Amino acid sequence: MPVTSEITRVVGRVRGERPGPTLIVVGGIHGNEPGGVIAARRVLARIDAERIPIRGELLCLAGNVGALREKKRYLARDLNRLWTPDRVGLLPANGSPTNGSGDPEATEQRELSAAIEEALANARGEAYLVDLHTTSAEGIPFALIGDTLRHREFASHFPLPVILGLEEQVDGILVEHMTHRGCVTLVVEGGQHQNPVSWEHLEAVLWLALAAAGNATAEAIADHHRHYAQLERARGSLPRVMEVTFRHPVGPADQFRMMPGFANIARVRRHQLLARDRRGEIRAPSDGMVFLPLYQPQGDDGFFLGRGVSGLRMQASAVARRLRLDRLLPLLPGVRRDPERRDRLDVDTEIARLYPMDVFHLFGYRKVRQRGAHLEVARRPHDPE
Numbered sequence: 001m002p003v004t005s006e007i008t009r010v011v012g013r014v015r016g017e018r019p020g021p022t023l024i025v026v027g028g029i030h031g032n033e034p035g036g037v038i039a040a041r042r043v044l045a046r047i048d049a050e051r052i053p054i055r056g057e058l059l060c061l062a063g064n065v066g067a068l069r070e071k072k073r074y075l076a077r078d079l080n081r082l083w084t085p086d087r088v089g090l091l092p093a094n095g096s097p098t099n100g101s102g103d104p105e106a107t108e109q110r111e112l113s114a115a116i117e118e119a120l121a122n123a124r125g126e127a128y129l130v131d132l133h134t135t136s137a138e139g140i141p142f143a144l145i146g147d148t149l150r151h152r153e154f155a156s157h158f159p160l161p162v163i164l165g166l167e168e169q170v171d172g173i174l175v176e177h178m179t180h181r182g183c184v185t186l187v188v189e190g191g192q193h194q195n196p197v198s199w200e201h202l203e204a205v206l207w208l209a210l211a212a213a214g215n216a217t218a219e220a221i222a223d224h225h226r227h228y229a230q231l232e233r234a235r236g237s238l239p240r241v242m243e244v245t246f247r248h249p250v251g252p253a254d255q256f257r258m259m260p261g262f263a264n265i266a267r268v269r270r271h272q273l274l275a276r277d278r279r280g281e282i283r284a285p286s287d288g289m290v291f292l293p294l295y296q297p298q299g300d301d302g303f304f305l306g307r308g309v310s311g312l313r314m315q316a317s318a319v320a321r322r323l324r325l326d327r328l329l330p331l332l333p334g335v336r337r338d339p340e341r342r343d344r345l346d347v348d349t350e351i352a353r354l355y356p357m358d359v360f361h362l363f364g365y366r367k368v369r370q371r372g373a374h375l376e377v378a379r380r381p382h383d384p385e
C-alpha cells in the first residue's frame with residue numbers, strides 16, 4: 001500500500017476491555033514525515049493479527065492529514081508551532097468545526113485537538129502521548145523530553161539518547177500543550193524522513209511505549225527484546241543524556257545553508273565551520289554536539305548546540321528536586337517567582353547576570369526567554385508530589 005494512501009485522522013484504535021493507561025500516538029504532525037503513520041499501521045496490524053491483549057487504550061492519530069497527502073512539512077503554517085496557550089484557548093471545546101475560516105492548519109489543529117480531548121475524556125488511567133518525527137539529516141534515533149522526573153522515568157524505558165532542553169527552545173509545540181494537560185509525553189526523531197530504517201526505529205519505539213506505559217506486558221510482545229536491542233545498537237557510543245545550550249534561529253531572508261555531512265546528532269569541535277548565511281560563516285563556539293541541522297527549505301531552526309550530561313549530574317538534579325531545593329531559588333538576588341505561575345521565574349539580568357544557567361537547569365528550568373532587561377525562565381509543570 002502506498003505510504004500516503006487513504007490517510008485519515010484516526011489511523012487506528014484499540015480499546016481493551018480491561019482499564020489501564022491511554023497511549024496516544026501522533027505521527028506526521030509534519031507532513032513530510034510519514035514514518036510515524038507507517039509505524040503505527042504496522043503495530044496496529046500486528047496487535048490485531050496476533051491478538052495481543054491491550055489494557056486501557058491505544059489511539060494512533062495522523063497529525064497533519066492535508067500536508068501528509070501533499071508530502072509537505074505543512075501547507076500554510078507549521079502545525080507543531082500552534083499549540084500556544086493563546087491559540088489553544090480559542091479552540092472550540094467540543095472540536096466542532098467553526099465558521100470555516102482560517103488556514104488549513106487551523107482546521108487540522110481543531111480536528112487533532114478534538115480527537116485527543118475525546119481520548120482524554122474517556123481515559124481509564126494515566127495518559128501518555130508519543131509524538132513521532134523524522135529529520136532531514138541522516139542519523140540515529142533519539143528522544144526529546146520536557147525535563148521533569150516523570151518524563152525522565154518514562155524515557156528511561158527506551159534505550160535512546162535523550163536530549164533535554166530541546167523541546168523548551170521552541171514555543172507552541174504539541175507536547176508542551178499536552179504536558180500542561182497532564183500527559184506524560186515523549187518526542188522521538190526516528191532518523192531520515194524517507195529511510196525505511198527510520199520507520200523500523202519508530203515501530204520499535206511504539207512497541208516499547210506500549211510496555212512502558214503499561215498497555216501490554218513485555219512478554220505479550222513477542223519480540224520486545226529485539227526492538228530494544230535495535231534501538232540500543234543504533235545509539236552506539238553517544239551519551240545517554242544530552243542537553244541543549246544554544247539555538248540558531250533562521251528566517252527566509254538569512255539564506256542559511258548548513259554545511260553538508262552533519263548527522264542529526266554529531267560531535268563538533270570549537271571553531272568548526274557549521275553553516276553559512278548572508279552574513280558569512282557560522283562556526284561552533286566550543287566543543288560539543290550539534291543537533292537537528294537543517295537540510296530542507298522549510299523550518300526555522302538552523303541547528304542546536306549542546307553537550308553530554310553525566311549520570312552523576314542527572315542523579316544530583318533528581319535528588320535536588322526530590323528535596324525541593326528549588327524553593328530556595330527565589331532567595332537568590334534578582335530572582336523572583338511568578339506569583340501566578342509557580343513554574344516560572346523572573347530573573348533581573350542587571351542583578352543576576354552572573355548566575356550560570358546550570359543553576360536553573362538543575363531544577364528543570366530550561367525555557368529561557370529574554371523580556372527586556374529580564375529573563376523569563378520556565379519549566380514544565382512540576383512533578384506530582
Ligand SMILES: [Zn+2]
Pocket residue numbers: 029030033133134
Ligand atoms: Zn517533525
